[in-house]
Amino acid sequence: MDTPKIPGPRDEGERQVLEKLMAIRDQLQLRKLDRTTYVRTQDVMVLYNQTIEQVRILSEIRNGKPVEENQVDRIVDSVFQLLSLFFMTIGRNNEAPAAYALTSTIKRLLDHLTESNLFSAQDLESMSDTLEHLSEIVHNSASTKPAPFLEALIAQRIDRCRASLSNLQRKIEDIAEPLRPTADKLISILRQMAVINTKSKFSPAEIHKRESELREIGESRKDGQFVDENGNVLKGSENISGLLERCLDYTKIILEKNGQFPDKWRSIYDVLVGIRNELDRLSLTQAWSLRETDLYDYQRQLDRIDESRVNGNWLDEQGRPAELYVQRTLLYLIRRSYGYIYHLMISSEPVSEALLPIYNQLQTLKRCLVEVKNSGGVTSVRELYPYSMKLHSIDNMRVDGKFMVGEDIPEGQGSVAELLAECFDLNYELRVDAEAADTPEVQTPELQSEA
Structure with a gap:
């Protein structure tokens, strides 16, 4: 809704649906901001049922017609995203609507893992388990029986996530079992350096320590290859060597920049650091301070910044792409923040905030x-x-x-x-x-x- 790239609806019926859905979203936003009372189940269900009715009308309007995405689709997503977080807030985590927001976050994380080609088996294991759990919820949820299209919509989102997950799991399988701990170690070092790089101040010694660990891994190779105890080249050796070089190059870039971020990208950087730090604080105090609906604003900010990229990178006012250091730093902050949101969602207890x-x-x-x-x-x-x-x-x-x-x-x-x-x-x-x-x-x- 915040981008001019998305056109308004041409059909009069769709325009009416848009207006009513925007009114529902505004009510949800106001309820989200109200901290004077806890969120009541009956208030959420009234707005949920109104949304379901508007989406039913939209489906009838579009039945049999070719559809191009417009602002109605965006507002439907926004409202379901908010409702999903409200379902978590009132403790109805094990019902289909609550799965909507989680599938959005998982899809973002999987897209970023695919783009960066940096992930471990542990990264995928958690999301695989979560998708299984969400699938069970969707198929067993009584709340979606009056709205089978919502059940179908969430099931489709889960299937898309599973397809992305399968592609990533195949890449893990392309690495020999004995070599996977080395791959995980390299990814861990790279992420540690990304954390150090976004500190307000850091000592070069912190990077030199990781650099030594990387060189030690490199020295374990034989003729530039990772081999088994019999001297046979391990499957995936070339890819892991490439990852090692990528890590070593990153140490040089970080030491060269020494925490100095270019001014023209500073505004985006500061916003992302602020989001990352706030989500980190929430992850430590979640049980006492988090209302799940708070995550909506963080998600939307991250989505806007992520979607502002052109061909995977950000462009300045002259249309020039950001340098590699800027791109990697900003992408790390976005991915880390999505990771926090995912963790906060799966840690949500099935208990109303009143209890x-x-x-x-x-x-x-x-x-x-x-x-x-x-x-x-x-x-x-x-x-x-x-x-x-x-x-x-x-x-x-x-x-x-x-x-x-x-x-x-x-x-x-x-x-x-x-x-x-x-x-x-x-x-x-x-x-x-x-x-x-x-x-x-x-x-x-x-x-x-x-x-």
Whole structure:
């Protein structure tokens, strides 16, 4: 919607749909910004149903007609993206609409991995597992039954992601098994250097250390090739040698630039560093400070900057492409930020933000109890009083077995109840062990006579 490249709709019916969808998006944006109250399920579902109705009308208008992408398609994507994050916020993570935003982020990450040709098996494993989980959600979600086209849309997005993933997995298979740890090590070093390069200040010694590691890997070759213990050239040796040279070239560029970023690209750089740093902070404080809808603005900023490239690079005011150092640095920041967003989404708990304070307290209690158990338990029951009191105070908050907020019963009751039960069980086990340790052993007659 923010780019003039996308034309407006020509059909009057589509224009009406556009207006109504924009009104829905505005309501979602306003609700996203409101921090005075938690997001209620019923508010989200009203807007979700209105969106489904408008998309149904759009499908009828376009039925059997050739379609060119216009602003309606963009607004549909924006609204579904927001709704998807709202579904996470209200704790309905295991329903089809919640999968929409994740598929968008996974697709971005896969496109960037394909473009850079820099990835490890671990990078792909997580996304493969997530896609499997999303596929199960889409096919089992009751919420999409009134809107089968949404189920089909998300299923298509998952299939596209799987196709990209398969292409990348084949490239991993083109590297001999013994050589894959070396490939992973080189990718890790390259990413470490990218992190160092975007620090406000860094010591050249940090880069020299990685350079030494790279030269050590290079010296493990025989006649410029990676070979097995029998001297046979390993499959993928040429590609890994190319990656090694790429890493060595990057060390020279970083040392030469010494953190000095060209002024004409500084504005984009500062925005991306700011997004990366803010997402990094959220990843550390997620349980207490993140509302999933906050991710929407970061996504859209990243999307705009990413899509402003021409043939993979950014152009200055004179139409000249950015130099390699600028391009690599900006792309690293974009990819890192998308990676944070992905991590924050898959870490989202299926609990409404209204119940998150209770859920987070129980998570902390559980961690403490597990730590106490792993360190040998307690010496007396009295040591468990603070945990017991806290657990009972939380348990007493329930009304007819439910955690209520006003008249509402927020989503995630099962998750909170299960976690509470786990904490009670841990507390009980520790109490039993403490009581057993406190009970004096009864001396046998033989021992008594000896005494």
